[in-house]
Amino acid sequence: MQKRRPEITLTIIRSRRDTGSGLDPQGPDGGEIMKLSFTEKTSYGVGALGKDMACGIVNTFLMFYFTDVVGLAPAFLGVLFMVARIWDAVNDPMAGWLIDNTRSHIGKFRPWILAGTLxxxxxxIVLFSNPGIRGAGQYVFYSVIYILWGMTYTLEDISYWSMIPALADTESERNTISVIPRVxxxxxxxxxxxxGLALVSAFGKVAPGALPTQAQQSRxxxxxxxxxxxVFVITNTVTVLFVKEKVVVRNEKKFRFRDIFTTISQNDQLVVIVAAMTLYTLAINLTASxxxxxxxxxxxxxRMYGTFYLTAGAQVLAMLVFPLFAKVLSRRRVFIVSALLPILGYVSLYIVGKTLGNNIAMMAIAGVVLFFGFGxxxxxTSVMLADAVDYGEWKLGSRSESIVFSMQTFMVKFAMAIAGLVTGVGLAAFGFVANAEQSAASLTGIRVLMFGVPIALLLASLAIYLKGYRLNGAYFQNIKDELEKRRAANA
Incomplete structure (x- = not known):
């Protein structure tokens, strides 16, 4: 069956093109290659600093804040997180559709980065304000605010990550540019x-060496x-002011609302990425939770948690060396490494905790192995989704950066929700009691959820990737070559 020709026109601002022997010294218009400047790369990357700090406080501390500071029931929170993610299954692709249909003098991404950030x-701030509401009103208040947090974060996150295909058009460039915001x-x-906890104690005016009270932690x-x-507002304002789209593909007609679902469901490689990386991200979020x-x-x-979390710096090292690994190893092998290293880290951390107690040095070694794979x-994830944008354009005849990258936001928030559900319901099932000495059953439950479940999730993620992902090597290069020919014919 002959593939439907894409109904698109293309405007490229001096992008680069990969050839079999390396980089073409000229852009597709015959002019000199225009790379992103150092200022543009840094300005784009710095936006992720504030963005992920805003996500990090929710991902790392919200469950603890709700149970041990505010006093909400863990089981209720698990259900709340799950309901919010069911809504995100509709809301996130809708946000991607809205962004893809945006036309403005500063592009389609930057207006939503700014609106979502503010x-x-x-x-x-309202989510962590603890206004002192009690009873049913307390549960209603935090339910509404948490869902609003997810909706507003969606606008910024999708528009931010959707810019990657608009900043680079080749595999080598995307490998490099994707690293910068991740670092x-x-x-x-x-x-x-x-x-985080040290700052909470400082802001709460906790005496040195003392454990904070609930009131101090709340403040x-x-x-x-x-x-x-x-920090979030400052860093993303920098992104909006100093980063512009370089590769612009304009569809002749706007996406219809029903196109959201066909764009996702008919892009089989996107479906594989979502399935594999949702399980992987769930493992990460269970560790954080x-x-x-x-x-x-x-x-x-x-207090050892903050010290241990410093080993997450291994993620930065992994990101910095990723382009080097990608040159030496196939992307398939890099993914295998990324799944097996955390499994080794989990096993090591469990053994250290079981046999050496609070030996932070040995825990740190296990943590480095764990977080290096996470990096x-x-x-x-970013690189594969950028490739899925090209694949969707090739297969479906239309290009949608934001609908595709809405799946990244959905994966993160869905994994956060499942982690919250598993944590909340799991703790309740094993008899957890906040701010009290735990029973043997409760401690066993914490260990199973912390180590056993993430290992199983990583193995499942690896299996899905190995079985279903195909955007590698000659197969994907042929897709890229055909896209260039189509774009030239429609320019």
């Missing part, structure tokens, strides 16, 4: 995870959210 900052994002996450988390909100509980109740010192996976 609105999400406001909601984030900044890792620094944001590490800063929140390692310094501390509020001002931490304010600080993160300020259960880590503080494990250190506080099993290891016996919650590879974060870059791979």
């Amino acid at each position: 609105s999400n900052t406001l909601v984030l 900044f994002a890792a620094f944001g996450n590490i800063a929140v995870g390692s310094l 501390g988390f509020f001002w931490l959210a304010v600080l993160i909100g300020v 259960l880590g503080l509980y494990w250190f506080k109740y099993d290891v016996g010192d919650e 590879f996976s974060l870059v791979l």
Whole structure:
């Protein structure tokens, strides 16, 4: 069957093209190659710093804040997180559709980066405000605000990551450009995870060496959210002001609402990416969600969590060396490494915790192995989704960066929700009692959720990837070559 010709026209601002022997010295218009400047690369990357700090405080501390500071029931929170993600299954692709249909003098991405940043900052501060509502009103208040947080974060996150295909058009460029925001994002996450509790204590005016009260933690988390909100606004304003789209593909007609679902469901490689990386991201989020509980109740010192989280710096190292690994190893082998290293890290961390107690040095070694693998996976997700944009254009005849990248936002938030559901329901099922000495059954449950479940998820993710992902090597290069011919014919 002959493939339907794409109804698109193409405007490229001096992009580069990969050939069999390396980089073409000329752009497709015969002019000199125009690369992203250092200022543009840095300005794009710095946006991820504030963005992931805003996501990091929710991903790392919200469950703990709700159960141990506000006093909400864990089982209820698990259900709330799940309901919010069911809504995201509709809301996130709708946001992608809205962005893809945007036409403005500053492009289609930057208006929504700015709008999403400002609105999400406001909601984030309210989320950690703890207004003192009690009874049913307390549950209603936090349910509404949490869902609003997810909706506003969607606008910024989808528009931000959707810019990658518009900034680079070749595999080598995407490997490089995808690393930069991931490095900044890792620094944001590490800063929140390692310094978060210390800042909470400082803002809450906790005496040195003392454990914070609930009131002190409440005040501390509020001002931490304010600080993160300020950083979020500043960093993303820099992105909006100094980064412009380089590769622009304009569809002749706007996406219809029903096109959202065909764009996703008929892009079989996107479906494989979503399935594999959702399971992988769920493993990461379970570690973030259960880590503080494990250190506080099993290891016996919650303050060690911040020290241990410094090993997440291994993610940065993994991201920086990713382009080198991608040159030496096929992307398929890099993915295998990214799945097997965290499994080794989980096993090592469990053994250390079981046999050596609070030996932070040995825990740190296990943490480096764990987070190094996570770092590879974060870059791979962005690169594979950028390739899925091209694949969707080739297969379906229309290009949709934002609808495709809405799946990244959905994966992250869905994994956060499932992690919250598993954590909340799991803790309740094993008899967890907040701020009390835990039973043997409760401690066993924390260990199973912290180590056993993530390992199983990583193995399942690897199996799905190996069986279904095809955008590698000559097969994908042929797709890219055919796209260039189509675009030239329609230019």
